[in-house]
Amino acid sequence: MRKIRNWVIGGIENKVFNLVLFTVALIVLVFSLVIGHQARELSRRSAETNEKQQQSMEQISTATMQGVMDATMNKTALLQADVADGMFNETKNDVSMLADYAAKLYADPDAFPYIEMEQPSDFSGKSNVITWLHAEGMDMASEEVLAETGLLGNLNGMMLSLLDNSEYPGACYIATPSGLTLMCDNAASSKESADVDFVFDSRPRPWYVGACEAKERYFTGIERDYYTDRIGITCSVPVYHNGRLMAVVGGDLFLDNMEKGIKDSDSDSGFRFIVDSNGHVIFSPKTDGIFRVRPSSEAPDLRSAEYGALAELVKASLQGNGNVSEIPVGDEIYYMTGAPIHSVGWAEIVVAYRDTVQQPTQMMQGTHQMILDQATEDYRKGIAGSKRFMIILLLILSIMALGNAIILAKRIVRPLNRMTRRIANLTGQDPAFDMLDEYRTGDEVQVLAESFADLSKRTREYMAENLRITAEKERIGAELNVATRIQAEMLPGIFPPFPERKEFDLFASMNPAKAVGGDFYDFFLIDEDHLALVMADVSDKGVPAALFMVITKTLIKNRAQMGGGPADILSDVNRQLCENNRSGLFVTVWLAILTISTGKGLAANAGHEHPTLRRADGSYAFIRYKHNPPVALMEDIPYTEHPFEMHPGDSLFVYTDGVTEAATKDKELFGEERLLAALNTEPDADPKQVLDIVRSQIAEFTGDADQFDDMTMLCMKYYG
Numbered sequence: 001m002r003k004i005r006n007w008v009i010g011g012i013e014n015k016v017f018n019l020v021l022f023t024v025a026l027i028v029l030v031f032s033l034v035i036g037h038q039a040r041e042l043s044r045r046s047a048e049t050n051e052k053q054q055q056s057m058e059q060i061s062t063a064t065m066q067g068v069m070d071a072t073m074n075k076t077a078l079l080q081a082d083v084a085d086g087m088f089n090e091t092k093n094d095v096s097m098l099a100d101y102a103a104k105l106y107a108d109p110d111a112f113p114y115i116e117m118e119q120p121s122d123f124s125g126k127s128n129v130i131t132w133l134h135a136e137g138m139d140m141a142s143e144e145v146l147a148e149t150g151l152l153g154n155l156n157g158m159m160l161s162l163l164d165n166s167e168y169p170g171a172c173y174i175a176t177p178s179g180l181t182l183m184c185d186n187a188a189s190s191k192e193s194a195d196v197d198f199v200f201d202s203r204p205r206p207w208y209v210g211a212c213e214a215k216e217r218y219f220t221g222i223e224r225d226y227y228t229d230r231i232g233i234t235c236s237v238p239v240y241h242n243g244r245l246m247a248v249v250g251g252d253l254f255l256d257n258m259e260k261g262i263k264d265s266d267s268d269s270g271f272r273f274i275v276d277s278n279g280h281v282i283f284s285p286k287t288d289g290i291f292r293v294r295p296s297s298e299a300p301d302l303r304s305a306e307y308g309a310l311a312e313l314v315k316a317s318l319q320g321n322g323n324v325s326e327i328p329v330g331d332e333i334y335y336m337t338g339a340p341i342h343s344v345g346w347a348e349i350v351v352a353y354r355d356t357v358q359q360p361t362q363m364m365q366g367t368h369q370m371i372l373d374q375a376t377e378d379y380r381k382g383i384a385g386s387k388r389f390m391i392i393l394l395l396i397l398s399i400m401a402l403g404n405a406i407i408l409a410k411r412i413v414r415p416l417n418r419m420t421r422r423i424a425n426l427t428g429q430d431p432a433f434d435m436l437d438e439y440r441t442g443d444e445v446q447v448l449a450e451s452f453a454d455l456s457k458r459t460r461e462y463m464a465e466n467l468r469i470t471a472e473k474e475r476i477g478a479e480l481n482v483a484t485r486i487q488a489e490m491l492p493g494i495f496p497p498f499p500e501r502k503e504f505d506l507f508a509s510m511n512p513a514k515a516v517g518g519d520f521y522d523f524f525l526i527d528e529d530h531l532a533l534v535m536a537d538v539s540d541k542g543v544p545a546a547l548f549m550v551i552t553k554t555l556i557k558n559r560a561q562m563g564g565g566p567a568d569i570l571s572d573v574n575r576q577l578c579e580n581n582r583s584g585l586f587v588t589v590w591l592a593i594l595t596i597s598t599g600k601g602l603a604a605n606a607g608h609e610h611p612t613l614r615r616a617d618g619s620y621a622f623i624r625y626k627h628n629p630p631v632a633l634m635e636d637i638p639y640t641e642h643p644f645e646m647h648p649g650d651s652l653f654v655y656t657d658g659v660t661e662a663a664t665k666d667k668e669l670f671g672e673e674r675l676l677a678a679l680n681t682e683p684d685a686d687p688k689q690v691l692d693i694v695r696s697q698i699a700e701f702t703g704d705a706d707q708f709d710d711m712t713m714l715c716m717k718y719y720g
Contacts, residue, residue, distance in 0.1 A: 024398045035390055042383070047376070070324040073337045073350045077322065080261075080272065081339035081348040087167075087253060088343035091235050092217065094162045094172065095251040099237040101158055102174055102249055105151055106241040115153025119198060128163045128186050130156055135179025135201035145180065152182050152247075159184035162251075170232060170252030171225075175202035177245055185252075207250045211236035219344050221296070222255065222282055230254045233344070259283055270334075270352035277345035279303035279314055290329060291351075313338060317347035326354065423452065432456055490550055491520060495688065498525065503596050506533075507687035508714035509695075511658075517710035518545025519656045520553050524560070529596050532560050535608060535654040535714055536589040539630070548585045552577065552631070556591065566591040566604035567639040570631055574606075574639075577632035586633040590654055592644075599646040599718055604639050606631050609657055612679060616649025620679035622672065648720030653679060653690060658709035662698045665705045670698055687715035 171185030181202045210218040220234045236250040265272040266285035273284035280299035302314045317338025324337040338349040433456035518538030538545040590608040594601035607630035614620040662670040678697040
């Protein structure tokens with residue numbers, strides 16, 4: 001080290017300056033090389049990423065479109081098949097009802113009065129008309145014929161009622177082996193202009209012959225109506241007494257709407273068609289090709305092996321096993337699925353054009369490629385700009401580093417370098433920085449070293465505490481997740497809950513305010529004719545309320561299975577809950593038991609919200625009566641019962657206070673009036689739709705406000 005005047009050559013300051021100068025030059029060189037390499041690597045990886053994104057998007061979009069198409073087509077096929085089944089089942093039920101009544105007439109004719117019916121002389125202005133038809137040559141004035149017409153006249157009122165109340169009116173009739181036919185139809189306008197002489201022999205008709213041969217309910221093929229020339233199908237049932245054929249009852253169902261619906265289904269995206277049990281196309285919008293309608297003698301059986309995948313799909317659809325499949329037909333490829341029309345053995349087939357289905361995916365891929373190309377160009381321009389910026393920045397930083405090196409070199413000493421190396425070596429496994437004698441310089445270096453030592457100590461303590469807290473949080477979180485799942489599984493969650501029961505439909509839901517809640521609902525069959533409905537709210541929230549809820553729910557259900565009315569059940573449950581109830585929790589309960597066959601029921605209300613009831617032709621309204629105290633509040637409380645009665649089409653809606661007390665950020669409550677308005681938005685909605693509407697309007701009302709209380713609802717619709 002030499003000193004020339006005020007300049008020291010070879011000293012620490014000079015060495016630090018030279019070191020910084022060399023380091024800066026080396027950093028600039030290395031950084032430039034790294035930047036160049038990174039730019040090239042990023043460009044390459046960007047191109048690879050774009051290609052992978054394109055492939056991934058193609059796969060995801062194709063899978064998504066396939067999933068949407070599968071769900072939509074399956075739903076459409078099932079829905080259309082169910083609608084058709086509904087039409088045929090109504091006709092089947094009407095004919096069966098008429099046949100049962102006719103069987104009673106023939107079984108005990110003396111128990112019924114003689115009903116004399118005159119032939120109508122004027123059809124004008126009439127909708128449904130009763131007429132007697134007879135085979136040619138019959139003496140309608142003979143004693144034997146008059147006795148039979150007088151007996152069958154008892155069917156007059158039922159036949160008119162069936163046509164008046166039918167959603168798909170056609171005609172109903174009963175024909176006897178003697179050639180006598182009693183017919184009720186709505187073809188008065190056709191008969192008014194026709195020369196009706198009432199001579200008509202039903203015995204050769206397909207519906208009569210088919211029922212006699214089958215000796216059970218029989219559906220004909222598609223035929224033209226004798227008077228109106230409308231296409232339809234006939235359901236017929238033979239009536240026997242003591243093994244002897246007494247009559248054949250029949251009913252017509254016109255298929256104009258079905259034919260129109262099939263024709264209207266033809267669009268740019270696809271169409272629908274119907275095949276019968278023989279694999280023949282009987283309804284289709286197509287006028288040419290394999291899917292057109294042809295006479296049964298000419299129509300091909302689509303189930304035959306020559307049609308390959310189409311044959312398998314038609315077979316599966318007729319059997320109820322249809323899934324969306326890719327079906328090649330000639331030069332075209334379609335997506336198809338089907339659903340059976342069980343009542344008549346037909347199947348509804350839904351067809352979608354593959355090119356139309358794939359068009360959105362192709363458009364999306366093209367748009368995505370344009371975006372990628374533009375992004376790549378922008379990326380290249382950005383990289384070029386970044387290079388220029390980094391060069392300028394490096395020059396500035398180099399100048400600043402060289403200037404600062406002269407100042408900092410005077411303060412940089414070996415302890416600081418040692419301290420720097422130690423700090424650089426600190427890791428999560430070795431976070432300790434110990435205070436050494438070498439650091440005790442009596443200046444800022446010592447203060448810095450002491451600070452690092454203290455920080456190291458607190459860091460280790462913090463890491464240990466953080467590990468403990470994290471483990472505890474994970475344990476609590478796991479237990480809450482299990483508790484949430486257990487609580488959800490405690491409540492009935494399969495809907496419809498009793499698919500074999502057609503007398504009623506119900507739906508319920510519970511949304512807790514916390515991970516677990518204190519609300520609960522329940523419904524169960526006490527026996528084949530009694531349905532129990534429960535809606536309850538524990539006085540607290542969270543885990544304690546959830547535990548109390550499980551106990552209460554179990555006690556109510558177990559006690560209900562033992563018999564007795566709602567008041568007896570709540571009294572026993574109250575007595576059991578009051579024993580050792582040191583937590584002071586209580587439960588508001590609404591409990592009802594409905595006799596399914598009559599619609600009559602009893603309800604008891606232990607401090608719960610008022611239920612709402614809607615009559616079939618009215619709106620939802622509250623049923624208000626004096627409450628009893630909640631259960632688990634006081635021992636030996638007598639509970640009262642309130643009778644109610646439900647008629648076909650009535651709906652019942654019960655809930656907890658979390659519904660009416662849902663609040664906005666300004667603490668405005670949803671309230672009973674808004675609840676009634678929500679319920680009456682669509683009064684005829686099914687139970688699930690009712691809950692969706694209420695939940696949607698509550699969400700719209702509360703906006704971003706947090707849910708304060710558990711929200712539980714149950715809706716039941718009674719069909720009788």
